[in-house]
Structure formats: structure tokens, C-alpha cells
Amino acid sequence: MPRTPEANQRIREAQRAKILESARSVFARKGMETTITDIAAEAQISLGLAYRYFADKEAIFSELVKQTVPDDSAGFQELVEMPGTPGERLATLISSIVGARGQREPLEAHQLLQHALDAEAMPEEIRESLGKRYQMLLATMRQLIVEGQATGEVVLGDPDQLVAVMSACLDGLTRWALRDPEKFRTYVPDAQIVLRLFQPLTDEKKASEQS
């Protein structure tokens, strides 16, 4: 007696998800050097099975990107319109990338994008999609920085340069977090430490920090 179609459907979805999850993890760690064998091993399935679920390596990568990008992009828009001070929203943005406590998921997502932008051999379609998403991230960051400068929550200076430095900073932190999660959790517990670098010192803060 065959499995019910529903059971098969469930199996397929579970496997697909498992492959993608494994791929995300391995990609984040190894970058474009990731082999299908790596992914299959991580997912604890045979090499051939990976090909029943995805046409080729690129298909896995594409799906991974597709799964990651739209969600976040939508999120960017919301962030701008969200209630709260610009500084608070900027903190939320940063948290969404670095993760509140170094959880793997958002870190891996951001790292995935970085690798993809780096890679020589990346299908144009994906590259575009990623580029657009990255631009949106930067634009959102910029808007929040400008607003933050107006309210005094963010240090003064050329917003474009601040965006550049901040995004580089996030990239670097992400890589670090993936390389050595333990240490990361200890030294950079959350987004506040990053954000604070952009805050002008108020008298109040000075006082609290010195206490």
C-alpha cells in the first residue's frame, strides 16, 4: 500500500526544509566553497536525494536567497513607519541582522547575502535581487540615521559615510558571530553596543556610564 499523498507531501516539505536549513548553515560557514556533499551530509541524506528536491546547487542557493530576501525587504518598510524614536527603530534594524542574542538564523541570512555579493560566479538574477535588497537596507539605514540626527540620537556627520561604516560594521560582526558564536555572545551581547557608537554622548549618558 502506498503512502497517502498527504504523507508524501509532508515528507517532501520536511526534506526540502531540512535541506534548505542545512544549506543555510553550511553556506554561512563555508561560503561559496560549499559542496552539495556538505549540504547532504549536514541534512543527513544521500547526495542523490538532494537532487530530487533541487535541480542543482544554484537552485538551492536561489531558493535560499528567495526565502530570505522578501521577508526582510518587507521588514525594512515597516521599520521606517514603525512607532518609536529613530534611534529605537535603528536598534530594531540592527537587531534584526545581528540577532538579539547571537541566534544563528538572522546571522546566517545576512552572511548569505554577503557571500552571494562576493561570489564571482553568481547568476545575474540572484545578484540583482540581492543588490536591490542590499540597497534597500542601506536606504532604510540612511533614513533612520538622518532622522536620528535630527532628534539628536545619532552622531552628526555625512549620513552616507555613517551608513557605509555601519553596514561594514554589521558585516564584520556577522562574520565574527558565525566564526566564533561563543565569544561573540560574550563580547557583543546585542545591538546596543553597535548603536551606541553612533550616539552623541549626552550628559545623562555620561553620568550613567561613569557610575
Next chain:
Amino acid sequence: MPRTPEANQRIREAQRAKILESARSVFARKGMETTITDIAAEAQISLGLAYRYFADKEAIFSELVKQTVPDDSAGFQELVEMPGTPGERLATLISSIVGARGQREPLEAHQLLQHALDAEAMPEEIRESLGKRYQMLLATMRQLIVEGQATGEVVLGDPDQLVAVMSACLDGLTRWALRDPEKFRTYVPDAQIVLRLFQPLTDEKKASEQS
């Protein structure tokens, strides 16, 4: 008419240097995907000749690291003992990594270390050497930050976290600079922009920035 031993020696050293230099450049660009063929082509020598000078690919990489690490490590010591305020010396440190105007050399050196730390298949010996060097960089940074906090040149806060964020920031900037040098030069002209993030806003600065 054989060459003199001295001439031979000179040729050997020149070739070796040329291979290493080429390797550094290609490694920075392509990362671990670099092929020996790439390196030989960049050095304008034959594939086989590369193997006369280095036992294998790893040997090239090792030598590259060895060549890079000691110089910089020495530099770290000097930086601490150098004249100038802590903030000035911190600026020098940052410049030595990011480059005064986005020159390739220091960027490539730093990127080399990052690739090496990332790579799964990296001989333990090299890894240690790099780890040590990296610790030294962080230690130097930390010391300068602490000194800077004492003189008021650096923002207050846990020095370890500041070090973490700053090194991540440098890493991110380096990657960016290598990925898109043009944009980098435009948006992050030099080390000042990074350093400023660590400076508490003085009234004087505030004034000048608002003008």
C-alpha cells in the same frame, strides 16, 4: 655560460617575491577559490615553475601569512610606544589596516588573514600563528582604547566590546574596499570616519560639524 651563483640567488629571490606578491593580490580578490594557475598567470611564469619555489599551494599561502604577520606584529609594539596621543596612535593603527586612501596592499594583507581564519582546511600551524597575531592586534587596540578613554579621546564603555565592534568594523570595511574600491574611496575616504565613531562629541567638534 652559466650564471654566477650570486646572480642565480638574486633571480630566485626575485621570482619568489613575485610569486608571493601575485598570490597576495589574487588571494585577496578570489579568496580560497584561487588556483595555482591564477597565481602563475598573475606572476607571468609557468605553472611548473611555481612548484620549484613552493612545495604546494599551502606553502604559498603559509609563506604569505608568515611574511605578513611578523611585520605587522612588530608594528603593533611600536604603535603603543609611539609618541602622540592615544587617539592619534589609534588612527595610525586603523590607517595601517584600511589604508590611507584605499591602497591595495594593507587591505590585501588584512583580507588574507580573514580568509585564512575562515578557511576550514587551514593547517594548524598557520592558524595558530594567525590567531596569535590577531590577538595582538586586538590587545593593541584595547590598550589604545583604554588610554584614549583616560584622555577623553575615546567614548566610554566596556573596552572589550569596543574592541570587538571596532575590529568587526575594520573587517567589514576591508571586505568592502576589496569588493568595490571605487565606492569605498568615495564614501569612506580614510580612517577618520571610523575613528570618529569612538570619539565622544566635544563642544568644539559639535560646533565644527554643525557649521
Next chain:
Amino acid sequence: MPRTPEANQRIREAQRAKILESARSVFARKGMETTITDIAAEAQISLGLAYRYFADKEAIFSELVKQTVPDDSAGFQELVEMPGTPGERLATLISSIVGARGQREPLEAHQLLQHALDAEAMPEEIRESLGKRYQMLLATMRQLIVEGQATGEVVLGDPDQLVAVMSACLDGLTRWALRDPEKFRTYVPDAQIVLRLFQPLTDEKKASEQS
């Protein structure tokens, strides 16, 4: 409520037949590149079910050949003993291969044999069986040609060479018919065109063709 054994038997036979028929069709089209998946799809059954009916791919092929050979072989004998002039019987033979109007069945059968003779990896047993059948075809052809020469219906010349050329001709036409059935139907409507090549021109024919 289990099926009756008889019903089961009928189902099994029907499935088997459907698989073989599908296999014949696909083999003729794709040759030895045919996959089991192709066959299962054509037969509208699951992949696994094909293996309930046949041990492996080769078993399907063998059975196909066995099924094709005996029928035709029997046919050969009949042809020789059939009423009608040798020329008429030769026409019937040719039609049985090329098809009266390019129908798929006889074409596919002949093509199957050709593929089988070509294939490097063909079990000896099948090869022999096919060889024997092929020899019988040639022998029949030869006999009819000889008889035809006696009655003046077939051009004079070495019968063996005529057989060689005629069988090559049939093979070529078969391949063509399968490759491009439309064109085939237009240009070579039936067996007559082939057969005519072997007919000496009589005065009558000459007259009719020139009119």
C-alpha cells in the same frame, strides 16, 4: 474485499502489456537513452511498479524483443507460402516493416531491432535471438527476390547484394520515419516506392510513367 485471483491475473497481464507497449514507443524514439522513468511515465504507472513486473531495464528490453521476434518470424514463413506473385509478397513484406502509411507499430518494431543490434551492452541471448530473426528476414527477402527475378518482377543481379541494399534501405527509411513522420508520409507514402526500385522497367510502366 480482495479481488478474485482471476481479476488479479487479468490486471497483471494488462499492466505488463501496457508497460511493454510504452517501452516500445519510447525506445523507438529515444533509443538506448531511454530511462525507466520515461517508460513508467508513458505507461502512467509509478516507477516502482515497473519493477514489480520486470526485474530490470534489460528484462523489459528482452521481453520486448522476444515479443517482437517470434510473431514476425512466423510471419516470414507465411509470406513465402502465401498466394500471389513474388512481387506482391515482397511488397507485403516491405509494408509489414515500413507500414502502409507510416503507422507507428511496425516502424517501432523494426527500429527496436536496429537499436538492439547497435547497442554495445546487449545480453548475448538477446543478440542471438535477434541475429537469428534478422537472418530469417534476409532469407525470406532473398527467396522472394530470386522468385521475383524468375518472373521478371525483380531486377536482375546478385540476390545477396540486392538483399543487402534492400535491407539497408528499409533500415534507413524506418529511421527517417521515426525521426520525422510528417515528411516521411509526404515523400514516401508507401512500400511501392521502395519496391519499384527493384522492378525492371517494362514497356508498359515506361509508358505510364512518361504520360
Next chain:
Amino acid sequence: MPRTPEANQRIREAQRAKILESARSVFARKGMETTITDIAAEAQISLGLAYRYFADKEAIFSELVKQTVPDDSAGFQELVEMPGTPGERLATLISSIVGARGQREPLEAHQLLQHALDAEAMPEEIRESLGKRYQMLLATMRQLIVEGQATGEVVLGDPDQLVAVMSACLDGLTRWALRDPEKFRTYVPDAQIVLRLFQPLTDEKKASEQS
């Protein structure tokens, strides 16, 4: 001391030729199922080396086609303009395909084209090139047949159908010749046997054949 560039050049050309020759032979025998391993084995080189000379399997095939097609195509034109009766020129055409005495080269060339036209997965570029060449062959054949009918050397009838049958005949003979060269040489010694099928029986011929 390195080989001289000339020596290298010679080696490269020899190897390239050897690979192509081996490929031609194997392709003719096995068709599109040919593996690179087969070709390398036939050429007695390592698998990897084949890739130093050709980018991929398709490149070998393309080159093979390119090498084969232009020569023959040019030949077609000459045939039409050649001196001699249409029948004689038709004989030359047929010989150029079937080979005067079953030599491998022209046989393999023709078979190559047949396989290529069959293959599902054939790059469009090659397909076109081959299609054009094949059309030219048919056109040449047709012209010679028409001329031959005028001089009485070729049997009367629809030229298109005669072309169809003749080309099928050649294809079939070619396959046969490659499958079993010995037998082929015995039974179909040369082009005359094919051509004769198209000749109306003259009284003279009738006489000589009956003698």
C-alpha cells in the same frame, strides 16, 4: 630546459587530432551514448587531458562536425559542375559517402551526421549547420537524378521520392558498414550496386546481366 614552442605546438596538434580521430570512431560506433572516458581510452590518454584540448564533450562533437561538414559541402558543388554523365557523377557522390571499398573515414563522417540529427540534446548551432549540409546533399542528389532521368540513366518517377529512398538507403548502408565492415565489403562492394537500382534496364544491360 623546456621543450621548444614548436615541439609543444606539434604535440598539441597531434594530440588534438588523435582525440578527434578517436572521437569520430567511437561516436560512429556508439552514437550519443559515447562517454568522454570512451574517447580518452580510444585515444590512450587520461580523461583529464581530453579537457585540456576541448572545453567539454560538446566542443569535441562540434569540432568533429565542423571538420566534416565544410569539406563535404564544398564537394557537393563540384559534383554538379564536374564533367561526366549525370549517372557517373551520382556514382561519385554515393562513393564519397559509402566509400569505395568500405573505408572507415567517409562512413564515419556520414554516420556522425545521422547521429547528430537524431540526438535529442544537440546544440542548435550544430543542428543548423548539419541540417543545412544535409539539405545540400539532398539537393545535389535531386539535381543529378533529374539530369539522369533526362539522359535516361536514372529510372523515371518523382525525384523527391527517389531522393528520399536513396538517402535512406545510404544511411542504412552506412550503419551496416559500421556495424559489420567485413560483411559489408563482401556484399556491397561499391556504389554501383546502389546506383544500379536507379537505372532503367537497357537492352544492353539486360543482355550482359543475363549472360
Next chain:
DNA sequence: TATGAATGAGTATTCATTCAT
């Protein structure tokens, strides 16, 4: 009996490394 998910062996292709010259 029937299904299709899962496996493993085979083929295409790349690249570090060796070796004849």
C-alpha cells in the same frame, strides 16, 4: 498491489600536482 522517497554507482568536469623535455 502500488507508490515515490531514498540510495549508490556511474559520468562530466575541474584543478593541484608530477614529469619529460
Next chain:
DNA sequence: TATGAATGAATACTCATTCAT
């Protein structure tokens, strides 16, 4: 010392075949 042809081991991908359900 210098070259690049040649090799072999690794990786991407396909498909016959098995097996849990």
C-alpha cells in the same frame, strides 16, 4: 632553471534500483 603536457583525485550531477509504507 623553466615549460607546459599529462595525470588523478575531488566535485557536480544522473539514473537504475531498492525499500518503507
